[in-house]
Amino acid sequence: MNRYTFRDTDPAEVRLALLAKVFEPEMRRLLSMLPKRPVRLAVDLGCGLGFTTRLLMDVVQPLRVVGMDISWRYVRSARTGFPGLEFVERDVTKTPFPIESPDFIIARFLLTHLSDPEGILGAWANEMAPRGLIAVAEVEFIKTEHPVFSTYLSVVESLIADSGGKLYLGPHLAAADPNRLRRLSSEVYRAPVSTGNAAKMFSLNLSVWRSDRFVVDNYETSFLDVLARRLEQLQAQTCRDRIEWGIRHIVYERLD
Numbered sequence: 001m002n003r004y005t006f007r008d009t010d011p012a013e014v015r016l017a018l019l020a021k022v023f024e025p026e027m028r029r030l031l032s033m034l035p036k037r038p039v040r041l042a043v044d045l046g047c048g049l050g051f052t053t054r055l056l057m058d059v060v061q062p063l064r065v066v067g068m069d070i071s072w073r074y075v076r077s078a079r080t081g082f083p084g085l086e087f088v089e090r091d092v093t094k095t096p097f098p099i100e101s102p103d104f105i106i107a108r109f110l111l112t113h114l115s116d117p118e119g120i121l122g123a124w125a126n127e128m129a130p131r132g133l134i135a136v137a138e139v140e141f142i143k144t145e146h147p148v149f150s151t152y153l154s155v156v157e158s159l160i161a162d163s164g165g166k167l168y169l170g171p172h173l174a175a176a177d178p179n180r181l182r183r184l185s186s187e188v189y190r191a192p193v194s195t196g197n198a199a200k201m202f203s204l205n206l207s208v209w210r211s212d213r214f215v216v217d218n219y220e221t222s223f224l225d226v227l228a229r230r231l232e233q234l235q236a237q238t239c240r241d242r243i244e245w246g247i248r249h250i251v252y253e254r255l256d
């Protein structure tokens with residue numbers, strides 16, 4: 001199993017809550033790409049604190065929705081935050097899942113942390129009900145000319161690679177052909193993010209991963225201190241033209 005580099009500490013929770021807010025329109029767009037069909041059981045893999053699970057319930061309105069996450073702490077917070085929804089602690093690279101076959105699976109910003117995303121998509125397909133749908137969202141690019149942001153991103157890219165994942169997984173998914181799945185749609189959603197929000201998400205994340213073994217072995221403390229300080233200084237800025245995310249959205253249908 002890969003290690004989840006962004007962990008499940010207090011600042012990691014605050015970052016996930018901010019990420020959910022910043023990327024809510026992106027998630028709504030992904031859900032709007034689904035063919036309109038009644039959904040019996042929908043599953044949110046790598047659901048974190050449950051924000052995406054709640055959106056899934058609101059937009060798709062399945063009869064039942066289950067969020068699964070490897071972190072017991074996130075599962076506990078999700079149950080507290082969304083008491084009407086079901087959450088299960090689970091490493092979702094392990095199949096079979098402990099539930100009946102879903103007819104819809106969503107996974108946002110999860111495959112980026114896993115070492116064989118194409119193989120895992122094929123394994124998930126085997127878990128689905130006939131003609132079941134899988135929707136994924138992963139980073140295609142993060143465009144920025146801001147030196148603080150590009151420095152931060154180059155560290156994160158190496159850190160995720162060290163744990164077996166890929167920060168910019170979107171282009172690889174676009175070229176992949178997972179077993180037993182037919183691609184129904186693929187697009188890149190563009191999301192400009194304010195400098196302040198990007199700096200807040202990055203600061204919180206840096207405070208979590210700066211003690212990671214790979215980071216400690218490869219970066220000087222003084223370099224990380226300067227990066228942390230510079231990110232903090234950017235947090236009050238509201239302009240939206242310094243950094244933009246491109247998110248690859250793909251919807252698959254299970255082939256039977």
Ligand SMILES: C[S@@+](CC[C@H](N)C(=O)[O-])C[C@H]1O[C@@H](n2cnc3c(N)ncnc32)[C@H](O)[C@@H]1O
Pocket residue numbers: 001004008016019020045046047048049051052068069070071074090091092093107108109110113
């Ligand atoms: C970046 S967060 C995304 C959370 C949520 N999907 C969203 O878009 O807001 C990635 C989540 O995947 C979870 N995760 C990482 N590896 C996992 C695994 N093998 N099985 C289940 N969950 C995993 C982490 O605990 C974390 O909650």
